[in-house]
Amino acid sequence: GAVVSQHPSRVICKSGTSVKIECRSLDFQATTMFWYRQFPKQSLMLMATSNEGSKATYEQGVEKDKFLINHASLTLSTLTVTSAHPEDSSFYICSARGINYGYTFGSGTRLTVV
Amino acid sequence: SQQGEEDPQALSIQEGENATMNCSYKTSINNLQWYRQNSGRGLVHLILIRSNEREKHSGRLRVTLDTSKKSSSLLITASRAADTASYFCATGLTGTASKLTFGTGTRLQVTL
Numbered sequence: 001g002a003v004v005s006q007h008p009s010r011v012i013c014k015s016g017t018s019v020k021i022e023c024r025s026l027d028f029q030a031t032t033m034f035w036y037r038q039f040p041k042q043s044l045m046l047m048a049t050s051n052e053g054s055k056a057t058y059e060q061g062v063e064k065d066k067f068l069i070n071h072a073s074l075t076l077s078t079l080t081v082t083s084a085h086p087e088d089s090s091f092y093i094c095s096a097r098g099i100n101y102g103y104t105f106g107s108g109t110r111l112t113v114v
Numbered sequence: 115s116q117q118g119e120e121d122p123q124a125l126s127i128q129e130g131e132n133a134t135m136n137c138s139y140k141t142s143i144n145n146l147q148w149y150r151q152n153s154g155r156g157l158v159h160l161i162l163i164r165s166n167e168r169e170k171h172s173g174r175l176r177v178t179l180d181t182s183k184k185s186s187s188l189l190i191t192a193s194r195a196a197d198t199a200s201y202f203c204a205t206g207l208t209g210t211a212s213k214l215t216f217g218t219g220t221r222l223q224v225t226l
Contacts, residue, residue, distance in 0.1 A: 006156070032212055043202060044157075044216045093156055097212055103147075107156040 002028050004096045006106025013084055013113055021079045021109045023094030030096035033077035034103075035069060038091040050077055074098075084113040118203055118217035126223040133190040135220040137203035138183075144206045146179055147214070148188050151200045160188075160201075193224045 003026040013019045023033060032051050036044040048064075050056040050071035058064045066088075068080040077096075081088055094106040118139035127133055137146070145164045149157040163170045163179045163186065170177045176189040190197055200221045204214040 004156075034213060036216075041221070043218050046213055046215070049213055091154070095157075095214075102159065102162070103214060104159075105149075105157040108154070110154065 002096075002098075002101045002104040004030075004094065004104045004106045006094050006109055008109060009107060010110045011112070013111070015085055015113055016083055018080055018082045019084055019111060021081075021092055021094070021111075023077045023079070023096065023106050025075045025096045025098065025104070028096075028098045028101045028104075029074035030077070030098050030101075031074065032097045033071055034095040034097075035067070035077075035079050036093045036095065038093060038108075040091075044093060047079075081111065084111070086113045089113045118205060118215065120201075120203060120217040120220050122220060123218070124221045124223070126225065127193055129193060129195055129224055129226050131193055131224075133193050133197070133222055133224070135188045135201050135222070137186045137188070137217045139186075139203075139205045139215075139217070140184065141205075141207055143181075146177075146186050147204045147206070148175075148177060148186075149202045149204060149216075151202065151219075153199075157202070190222075193222075195224050195226055198222060198224045 005024045007022045035047045038044050047062045048056045048058045050069050052074050056069035071077040089112050093108045120137045147162045148160040161172045174191045179186045200219045202219045203217040
């Protein structure tokens with residue numbers, strides 16, 4: 001079956017630094033990748049949609065300069081949280097979709113900004 | 115927001131009992147999917163039901179869809195402690211390329 005690897009699973013960083021999260025489709029080509037944010041005991045909120053080789057489409061209210069998304073290849077998308085603040089602490093989940101492949105989710109990244 | 119509502123928000127049952135979760139949504143959809151999330155983990159796809167389907171089964175799971183009421187239900191029969199997790203419905207909207215919109219989720223606790 002389709003597998004999506006998300007790395008790291010946990011990261012702690014200092015305020016003001018940047019953190020990069022990777023999302024890889026291991027056995028299929030992901031034409032579209034999605035990045036979600038989830039607060040404790042809440043649902044997933046879509047942050048942005050990225051198609052390989054083009055700019056990401058951000059949801060309303062999501063700062064594109066703060067959450068940089070790159071989808072440079074059909075198997076890799078990255079989310080960089082720039083100048084992180086404690087309020088950016090959250091659980092970030094990616095999802096990948098390809099031709100003949102439905103939505104496959106990564107295992108998530110717990111970001112803590114101190 | 116297009117986000118759907120799920121109820122109950124939390125459900126606690128004993129092993130062997132059935133668990134029913136409901137999902138309501140706001141707009142026309144192409145399909146509705148149910149996902150499971152263990153605490154602090156990613157999502158696992160459980161079942162997809164298309165807008166022209168009314169009921170679907172997969173093992174101990176039974177999903178219904180009523181497009182006239184814009185609602186769906188997930189029934190887990192003969193629950194097990196390992197079913198303890200959060201369950202989310204997600205809708206694929208008509209006319210939207212491919213993004214999913216998630217419901218608020220139901221936290222299920224199955225005790226021995």
